[in-house]
Amino acid sequence: MTNGSYYPPAHTDQIKVSFPQEHVMLLTFNRPKSLNAMTPIMAQDIKSVLDWFDDEPSLWVVIVTGEGRAFCAGADLIEWNKRQAGGGASKDQGDLKKHTDGFGSISRRYSSSKPMIAAVNGGAFGGGMETILNCDLVIASEDAKLALPEVKRGVVAIQGGMPRLARIAGHQLASEMLLLGKTISATEAASRFGFVNKVVPKSEVLPTALAWAAEINQNSPDSVQSTKRALLLANRLGSVEDTVIAHVDSEESKRAFASANIQEGLKAFAEKRKPIWKNPAKL
Incomplete structure (x- = not known):
């Protein structure tokens, strides 16, 4: 199905939306110079598009990926620092309850029953890591690095990553990432921690995600x-x-x-x- 067959809501160029095959939407984080770090505008764009996707009967699967060499570096810490300097701490904490879909409108998203595939083409850190933990299937490139380094920056992985990682990997392995702020490889994420389904060469990440989406769509x-x-x-x-x-x-x-x-x-x-x-x- 061509891109022109669908009319998603207007959004900024911080994300890209396309429809590479029948019943499939591809959502791409598009701030490559900033390693796709999340901004409030970007998060609102994602929410708007995913809400529309959820309500479109002919779209059955969404693939999430990042433009350039990273999947998502987490929150834009430069912008966050500016908010903190301006006395925005209480607002930041309040927003965690207000924005019930979590980081990037994905990390705690519960309302959607449509499958979401993470095509992790590079680094996923902080909120980017929390995002993939809430995807149903995760395909990662061989060179992908994954971490929840919040403790190294005085913040906390509070957008759904901690309980989900603990449930998947167990308390001790989750602690290894969360308390040390440790970075792991995609191979470790698959073999030791259990939250990556498949590791492939970088050139095969998106084709594999599309193939899996097509396989899902062979089913009712x-x-x-x-x-x-x-x-x-x-x-x-x-x-x-x-x-x-x-x-x-x-x-x-x-x-x-x-x-x-x-x-x-x-x-x-x-x-x-x-x-x-x-x-x-x-x-």
């Missing part, structure tokens, strides 16, 4: 989105029984059971043919 979008909702509920609730009940009662689960796609999937199986999926109904 209703089933995929209901499944992601179950994963999100499992992380939030913990209890198996509570998660099952909450999932059954979720809008995504109700839609999946009532959808044309469940009928199509079962019929295609009986007829020994490939199913033809329809866009999910809006929730």
Whole structure:
């Protein structure tokens, strides 16, 4: 599907939005000279575009990546220093509660049941690291470096990274990154810490992400989105029984059971043919 087929909301040049294949949106952080460090304007652009993406039935997967040699260096510390010097500490802390989707409108994003793939083409630090921890699939380049170095700058990885890393890696390994501010390689992130799915040469990061998006989209979008909702509920609730009940009662689960796609999937199986999926109904 061409770029002209969709009309995302207006945004600045701090991000780029494109549609490289059917049902897929590519969101690119676009401040390469600043290693894609996040600004308030950039974060607002991302929120606006992702909110629109969530509401567009024909878009099923989003890939997030960075322009240039980094994925995202975290918050723009130069701008943050200026706010601190101007007495902005209390506002910064208040914004953490106000901006419920977290860093870059991604690190604590819970409302969306559409899959998000991180194509990590280089360094991911601080909030950039917190962002990929909340993605469903993470593909990283062989030269990618990953860190939560907040303690080295007197700040805290408070945008969702700490509990999520602890859940994925366990207390001790999470402490190794969080308390030491240690930088790790993509290979370590995959083999020791467990939050990177695949490590590939840099030239293969985006092609691999696109291939995985295409593989996801061979499945029923209703089933995929209901499944992601179950994963999100499992992380939030913990209890198996509570998660099952909450999932059954979720809008995504109700839609999946009532959808044309469940009928199509079962019929295609009986007829020994490939199913033809329809866009999910809006929730």
